[in-house]
Amino acid sequence: MFILKSVVGKLWITIIGLVVVVLLTLSLFLFRYIETSFPKSKDQAETLTRLAVKVANEISLHKEERRYLQVVNELLSAQGASILMVTANFEQIDPPFAQTQDKTFRYTDFFTKADLQKAFAGQSVDNRNTSSGPRAPLSNQYTAVAVPYMNESQTQTAGALILYQLTQSAEETQAYVKKLFVVVGVAGFLMTTFFAFFLLTRITQPLLQLKKAADLISKGEYDTRVPITSSDELGELGKTFNHMGQKLSDTIKALSHEKEHLASVLRSMGDAVITFDADGKVILTNPPGDKVVRDWNEIHWTDDWSGQDERQLPRKPETVPEPLQPLFQGVISEAKEMTAKLHVQSEVWSVVMAPLYSHEIVRGVVAVMRDVTEEFRLDKLRKDFVANVSHELRTPLSMLQGYSEALIDDIAATPEERKDLAQVIHDESLRMGRLVKDLLDLAKMETGNMELNLRELEVNTFLKRIHRKFAGLSKEHGITMTCILPEEELVLFQADEDRVEQVLTNLLDNAIRHTPSQSLIQLSAARTRYKGEDAVLIEVADQGYGIPAEDLPYIFERFYKADKARTRGATGGTGLGLSIVKNIIEAHEGTVHVKSQPGQGTTFSITLPCKAV
Template sequence: MFIIKSVVGKLWMTIIGLVAVVLLILGFFLFRYIDTSFPNVSNQEENLLRLANKIASEASAHHNDNPYFEALSELLETQDSGMKLLERGAISMDEPLFMAGDKMIKLKEVLKPEELEAAFAGETIRKRFSVSMNPWHGGYVYVAMPLYIEGQAEPYSVMIVYQSMQSVEDTQVYVKRLFALVSLMGFLLTTFFAFFLITRITKPLTELKKAADSIIYGQYDKRVPPVSNDEIGELTQTFNLMADRLQGTIKDLNHEKQNLASVLHSMEDAVISFDPEGNIIFINPHGEMMMEDWNGLDWDEQEEDAMAPYKGHIPDPLRQLFNEVVKETKGISSRLHVKNGVWSVVMAPLYSEEQVRGVVAVIRDVTEETRLEKLRTDFVANVSHELRTPLSMLQGYSEALVDDIAASPEERKELAQVIHDESLRMGRLVKDLLDLARMENGHMEMNLREVNIMELIQRVQRKFLVLSKDQGIRLETDLRCHDLVLRSADEDRLEQVLTNLLDNAIRHSSEGSTITLRCDKAEYMKASAVRIQIEDEGEGIPPDALPYIFERFYKADKARTRGAAGGTGLGLAIVKNIVDAHRGTISATSTVGQGTTFSILLPTES
């Protein structure tokens, strides 16, 4: 069945069928021609009968002329025929008539005694008989005819004229058999050469098929050597050219795919591709980390069980956007708030033949950008607020002086003092803003030298003793850093740090409380360091506000107000920048209603 389904089998069966049909048609017309054009046995019998009548008509004139009959017999033998005369009274049934091959044919094998008597009685007998000595010999036909002498009523002799049927019927059979044999040989040779030729034709096609199968399995370097210059050779060259271009195209596609994969893997944004059902079909490393974080979160309590199996599937925060993109078939941009983070999401549909075959989402963590934007907004609002109050006071009191509202010199002096204090406050605010801007831009001027920590702390303590006593606050020290020296530090900047921290502590501590300055040895970044702590017993800082206290203008207590001599709201931000410039760190711990402790770690070798 396989060879019938193959090209070789189909071509072979076509050629063999065509040859068979041609031979059948040719044989039909040939046999028809033989049957109609060649003489048959009946014609041969008629001719033999006419010949016998002709001889019999002339026998009366030559009845005693033996040489005549011998000459006739010899002449008939040349035509595969013969003649025998039988005399009455001198006849024996064992008398030989003629030789058929190696066998002698006797009279009794041709005529029966009663037939012979009938012939002598004047009857003409026409019969056939066959011999089996030669399989190709079809037998003989003979005529037994009586011979008369003119004037006599009874025949004096019986003449037997015979002729081999091989010259007639056997010739037809022989020609037909010969044609059949030649046709069979021609059919077999045609089959052989057709199969051989078709195999030669289809062998390159088989090689092309094998090469195509190899290309299917990714062996794009497979080629077929041309074996001829005909159409098959041109097909082979075209196939090789196609394979070269396909290999080049695949190489370019793989190169582009690798480039795209490299770009997607190196992107800081999360890139996720979904199918129409919301299953993830592609995700880059940042997307995997984001999905792990999101899958580890607990969503709304009522949907906790439903969100658990979304691993490998679209997460709940993106589901609404996904459904909108699939429904509207257009891109959507939005921002999502997931727990404490803010994410910018851009979703766009993926098309295949004008149908949406999926959705691609680019997700970026914009939590820090959002926080910075909020800080910028708050900074502008805070600066405006901090400047608006002194400006309003400057404007009001100056108008009072201009309008002579103050009646006495003491009142005018008091108004002038207020104007002076507010201008100093504005000056401090501007100075702190400029200092903070320079620090954050890396333009802080540092005068580095050796600094004795104990002497620095004692000097700052003496500076605040009078102020703390006036507020009814005890200012104590616990110094365990007698021999600690910072090898490279700016003493004035560190004094500014301690001054700001002590000023905040005194401002937010109540009467009768204690502020303690501590100093001891510590280790920071696997190196020797000094730890400075300022501990107060003030109102404390709420836990949710602690991460933001070092930001500009941040107020832990939104109801807290500053007096005329209060701070600018930039002190802790300046403190952190100075500590960072000394390669140290500052932190704060606080309990609401019990107090706050600021801890500073400064490396001694920096």
């Protein structure tokens, strides 16, 4: 039952149990006392019978003796007894003794006529031991005996003498006490129930309010408080609960602030941060980490991670990605921090993975990942740059050293031979000079230290001059160069003429060197739109050998040459021209693109904005 599970119900049952135990214990001792201190009803009846017989035997002989009557009357008064006298005709007569009670009784209150018939017949009759049948009205309250009394001549029975007394036996007292205890027990039950319902409002209601407030706090309502209605222990408990709620609210707010601070830090980090549990499931990520997990788990990895099979179903996105599995297992098993560099398709990632502890048990792993593809590429470019510079310088230096030694050793026999050797040394020194100059220019451009002399540039006039400059050279190679310009005037309001000329010089020089004779090189310009504004489009198109498709993405890198077999003669390029072109155009906030197919020529398109930089 619900009430037995409540505090009030338990208190109610406890109090009732205490009342029952007290009443039972008290009744046990009281009944024991009554049994030892009060006479039995049988004893009282026997005593009254002896007294009644004695009085009946003497009453007819001494009823005229005043002194005798006075003694008998005092004796009866001392016993609390009274006498009724009934004649054989069932007529009640006044006894010679004074009544000891104010209330007057009739013989029918104690005996029936059938009982008195026995007394008239010479028997002693007890109202508690009469024949079966209806009993007299006062038989339960009074103990009465009826004995015969004789006439004055002592020859026959004149009637019956009834001696009665309030019942003072143990049985009656016990019955009375039982009734009393039943009444007291019922009263105790009712009072206990009343006080239980009284305590329901004084104890249970505050406790229920505390429970309700605790439930609300457990649901996140940390500002919940309980009303204080008393200054007792429950009131102190309520105050303590409210104080605890305030402290908890402050702590939660502080934790939330720290959590938001940590979340902000994680969100603002460029590195990917991922937390896994011991089973490899993702617990927490920042946006870059979430992207890495999602992207990597959508790929079906082969054993070497070099490709993917789109026919396979993707892995579940909440698990450790395949490239991180070996590192994850190592951190879990060895419980120590590990670092690694992972090559994932075309990207390079630096990974630092550390264990998370809970009571000295590894409960998970946190991984911090950084995309170092650009750093890796730049490091590779640096190494390639050093290798390429060494390679580019090795040839002219070797030639300078060899031809200079030939001059020193007088190997050249004629002045013409010495002149040829000196010419080679001169050409290689010029080649080295161009290489050093290009390297210095490229270094300035990439570090942002390139100075531009910006002024207004009239494009049509400028391109006509460039065309005249290279027309003779192209004619020497059997190449036809044309210049197509619009009728409208094209103006760049801010441009460095020398740098733009350097761009076109590099492009036309490459076109002439890689275009066979009897072919065409076309220089053209037109108005266009770039980023929603007016711009000038300059194109250099040739009918040369073209550039393979696999080389197109790399032609603007330093020292990259699509023609790997081209000899490095005196007129050979340094491999830096196109890289310089790209940097100059980007410094003017423009763009350069290339379109090429092997055997069909190459077209370089330069777009320069007309407005001021």
